[in-house]
Amino acid sequence: MRVETFLRQSAAADPDRIAITAGDTCLSYGALDSASDRLAAALIAHGAKRGDRIAVLMENVPEAAVSIFAVLKAGAIFCPVNPQLRADGIAFILRDARPVAILTQAKFLRACEEAAAGLDTQPLLISTRALAALPQGVLAFDTAMPEAEHALLPDPGDDDDLAMILYTSGSTGRPKGVMMTHRAMDAVSASIALYLRNSANDVVLCALPLAFTYGLYQLLVCVRTGARLVLERNFAFPQAVLDKARAEGVTGLPLVPTIAAMLLSMKDLGPQALPSLRYLTNAAAPLPPAHVEGLRKLFPQAELYCMYGLTECARAAYLEPDELERRQGSVGKAIPGTEAVVVDERGREAAPGTVGELVVRGPHLMRGYWENPAATEAVLRPDPQTGQPQLHTGDLFRTDADGFLYFVGRKDDMLKVRGEKVAPREVEAALCTCHGVVEAVVWGEPDPVQGTLLRAAVVACDPALAERDLLRHCARILPDYMVPRTVEFREELPKTASGKIARRLLVEPDAPPLAPATGPAAKTGD
Structure with a gap:
């Protein structure tokens, strides 16, 4: 289609049904x-x-x-x-x-x-x-x-x-x-609507940019199912957005970790803030476990879907809400009608617990990169068994014994510290389990003795939190080689235009900025 x-x-089905609400329009x-x-x-x-x-x-x-x-x-x-x-x-x-x-x-x-x-x-x-x-x-x-x-x-x-x-x-x-x-976008929007059980009765609030995959598919899935989309330009004023959501009877709320952190920091927000809410979703970046727990307490009547996707296929995996307790940190399994497999360096399916690259197969894959055949061939390669194209994501995952997927980090981000491989994402997740930490980023600094020194920066909502508290917290739950050497406190972390934390701006401070340092763009994500 x-x-x-x-x-x-x-x-044709219902021309008078409201499709879009934006402000007073x-x-x-x-x-x-x-x-x-x-x-x-x-x-x-x-x-x-x-x-x-x-x-x-x-x-x-x-x-x-x-x-x-x-x-x-x-x-x-x-x-x-x-x-x-x-x-x-x-x-x-x-x-x-x-x-x-x-x-x-x-x-x-x-x-x-x-x-x-x-x-x-x-x-x-x-x-x-x-x-x-x-x-x-x-x-x-x-x-x-x-x-x-x-x-x-x-x-x-x-x-x-x-x-x-x-x-x-x-x-x-x-x-x-x-x-x-059109065929790929039809396939993935149908799959998303199926697992979220979207219908014409849904009212979805979107404060994510329509210029990025995660925000765009809020529009496409709503129009596909006849649902109503409530558009907000950003989440810079969360109380006003929530007031609008409550007035419109919002049933679906897509968010990213930054928005989740803002919601959880609102002291007067209670379980009845959004009484009609049926589900929340997260994509763009993994939610720290503390955020998952906080959101479930804040919106006990709503189901939380943790998802993984990328621009090249829109969405690849999701976790059913009833698996959240047993599969903490997992993004689930492949979305309906597709496959998502972790493979080793030889392209063979990796054993449970073994870290490898995630490969995605299905009708929802991109055709390629516009006028860039070399980049296309690097990530769209034929499946050794079927010859059909499969997407090599460049993201490292592992599976558990039941085949559930766990994000480890980007292949390009892996660091070697004292001879051990370290995924910055795992250290960031540990920092975010410390009470008062809103966001965290970890990067490596070359060192002639250890190979790499781990550095970290955090955004905190607790002014009493000190660097020594975070280092002790990490030392309690991480191996010694994964504990950062230093932790900086910042008012905000550099972001890409889609709202993701831009680690390269910390590794390469002289690199040109990817997005405004302040303002609404820093409040939303892909």
């Missing part, structure tokens, strides 16, 4: 379908063709959803762009993807124009309305859509057409454009 069909079917499925039809017609009228790339650079506003479905209805490929990126970050994506148009908000026009300045062909700029007149040559949504009221849309394309090119955050190097087909 093509992705725009999700909207067609939900609008409510958009029904019928209105969302009609508006995206008209915007698609406007794109075609201005020269967009099947297979063209069209960038969508917006915050979590209703026009972002309209834009995504409009691009797909025009037969084009949408390229989400994080609005928190600076002009040089936007310019990289524009140079690489070469979009024929940019759909954006008036507040980002200057950054778009600056980023597009060096392009051979200038993309068409279509903007949401502004208080002042738009610059010359910029088309307004409000005028473009009525003009295209009666234009014909193209016949549906093939399910194997590209639907999206989504750029990685660049936390491990140069960003790469992940190519996802």
Whole structure:
């Protein structure tokens, strides 16, 4: 099924049902379908063709959803762009993807124009309305859509057409454009909806950027199932977001560790804060065990799904909530309709307890990296048994005796301390079990004697917490070689544009920043 069909079917089933709530704006499925039809017609009228790339650079506003479905209805490929990126970050994506148009908000026009300045062909700029007149040559949504009221849309394309090119955050190097087909996005959204048991009765709050996988699939799964999506631009003001969630009767709350930590630090928050809540999900980065326990106490009526995913396949594994007690730290097993296997260096399935690389198989894999065959071949390799492509994630996992998956760390992040292999993630998890620690990051510093010295930085909510407390805590639960040499206290940790902790900015302090040091981007994640 093509992705725009999700909207067609939900609008036909109940056009008056609310699809999106954002602030004081409510958009029904019928209105969302009609508006995206008209915007698609406007794109075609201005020269967009099947297979063209069209960038969508917006915050979590209703026009972002309209834009995504409009691009797909025009037969084009949408390229989400994080609005928190600076002009040089936007310019990289524009140079690489070469979009024929940019759909954006008036507040980002200057950054778009600056980023597009060096392009051979200038993309068409279509903007949401502004208080002042738009610059010359910029088309307004409000005028473009009525003009295209009666234009014909193209016949549906093939399910194997590209639907999206989504750029990685660049936390491990140069960003790469992940190519996802309609078929792959259909498969993974169907799988997510199945294990979360989503239906038209759900109301999902999304404070995660629609420009990243985790946030985007909140929209796609809601539209697929006819559910309502409550859009928030970020989680910078948690009390206001929670007030909105309670008023809207939110049943689903996707979060990342940063948001979980903010919720758990709110002293006046009680179990009745969200009485309609049915489930919570976590992805982007593993939740520390203390956060899992805290969330379950805070929302005892809600089920918590710990998940693992990556841009190249959206989602790979999830843990059923009733396994949380027995499988602490696990991200479960492969999502329905797929496989996730830990393999050794020879590509053979690793024995339980043995650390190896996670390999993912199934219909939800990316087609490859946009115009980057070398990078594609490095991670999409044929299955030795079937010859079908399988995704080598670059992430280290182990399984227990029952096949449940446990994340160990990135292959590239592994350190050698006193001759022993150390996964920074395991040390970070230990630090987060100390009362008062909100976030932690661990990195290595070269040392001629020990090979590597472990350094750590934490964000703490307890002002009485001292470095010696953390070092003693680690010494009680970790082997001696895994105890950090030093622990720094910081007000915040550097983040990628998707909200993940950017370890490389601690290892390479002179590296260019990946995201603003402060502000809403640091509150959300992929």
